[in-house]
Amino acid sequence: MSNNDIQVKEKQEAVASAELTKPGPVFTPAVDIFETDMEIVLLADMPGVTPDSLDIDLRENTLTLSGEVEQADHGEEIEILTEYEVGKFYRQFSLSEVINQEKIDAKLYNGVLRLSLPKVEKIKPRKITVSAS
Amino acid sequence: MIYRRFIDFPKMETGNPFADLERMKHHMDRLLGNLSEKRSRRAGSGVFPPLNLSEDKDGYFVRAELPGVNVEDLDIQATVNTLSISGQRTLPVEDENAKYHRREREAGRFSRMINLPDAVNADAIEARLVNGLLTVKIPKSDMAKPRQIKVN
Numbered sequence: 001m002s003n004n005d006i007q008v009k010e011k012q013e014a015v016a017s018a019e020l021t022k023p024g025p026v027f028t029p030a031v032d033i034f035e036t037d038m039e040i041v042l043l044a045d046m047p048g049v050t051p052d053s054l055d056i057d058l059r060e061n062t063l064t065l066s067g068e069v070e071q072a073d074h075g076e077e078i079e080i081l082t083e084y085e086v087g088k089f090y091r092q093f094s095l096s097e098v099i100n101q102e103k104i105d106a107k108l109y110n111g112v113l114r115l116s117l118p119k120v121e122k123i124k125p126r127k128i129t130v131s132a133s
Numbered sequence: 134m135i136y137r138r139f140i141d142f143p144k145m146e147t148g149n150p151f152a153d154l155e156r157m158k159h160h161m162d163r164l165l166g167n168l169s170e171k172r173s174r175r176a177g178s179g180v181f182p183p184l185n186l187s188e189d190k191d192g193y194f195v196r197a198e199l200p201g202v203n204v205e206d207l208d209i210q211a212t213v214n215t216l217s218i219s220g221q222r223t224l225p226v227e228d229e230n231a232k233y234h235r236r237e238r239e240a241g242r243f244s245r246m247i248n249l250p251d252a253v254n255a256d257a258i259e260a261r262l263v264n265g266l267l268t269v270k271i272p273k274s275d276m277a278k279p280r281q282i283k284v285n
Contacts, residue, residue, distance in 0.1 A: 004240075004241040004242070005181070005241050005242050005243060005244075006181040006182075006222060006239050006240070006241040006242065006243045007181060007239065008178070008179055008180055008181040008182070008183060009181075009239070030237040030238045030239075031235055031237055031238070032224075032233065032235060032236050032237065032238050033233070033234040033235040034227060034228075034231035034232060034233045034234065035231065035232045035234060036228050036230055036231050036232075037230065041227070041231070043224075043238060045200040045201065045238055045265070046200065046265070047198035047199065047200040047264065047265035047266050048198070048264055048265065048266050049264065050264060074187060074194070075189065076189045076190070077187040077188060077189045077194060078187060078188055078189070079185070079186075079187045080186045080187055080188055080193075080250065081184065081185065081186040081247075082185050083178060083183035083184050083185060084183040084184075084185060084197075084198060108264075110200060110201055110202065110203065110262075110264070110265050111198070111199075111200030111201065111264045111265015111266065112200050112201040112265065
């Protein structure tokens, strides 16, 4: 898997449902989402986002990720080549499972967010053994 | 503000068959760029990772977004006027029972080389990887630094 070359992907500009008060580009982070019996795990690439500037919000079934990236002050620098832009990250998901809100765990490492959303106990699939009488 | 224009635009040396077209597109974009928004001036080389290059009077700054790349997996080399950034991005293997709903993040190798517009001091290059952002600070060689000329 990792022997392939990474293909360049343009950063996707997010389509905001409402107009933003703060100007600047907003991008959609690339995510992986997988599900196990116990939890749903979401991994998102958010380079430049710090734990303080990341906001994760779960309200009813809507999960909102929003990460502010500071427009770094580059002093007297003059741009020669610009291949990517820096901006905020924003993405919303609607969850089909009931999540145990108290056990949500989020880690941010190297610009990647790992969010684990444990499922509520009762909807875990349970194997029912049929006993012969 | 005065923009320096380089006749020799930093070109990509990774055997991209469309490099000439891309460069032409870039020059066209730059010609038209003055008319339209800033966004359309974005160059886009077609090679991962996208880089931003800027300069001040003492040096160049190369920046790239490399989320999830470990420092050990990154290889940066420089000569007097080129900089190469290569490495590998591996995604940790997850639970094998995991059912994937979305898979947008990519793993793999990357390699990129850029020509710097001036001679640099390759021994004094500093690179930092913080929160998935790579910053390479490249001091210009003393010969390439501008000197203030006093007018008597």
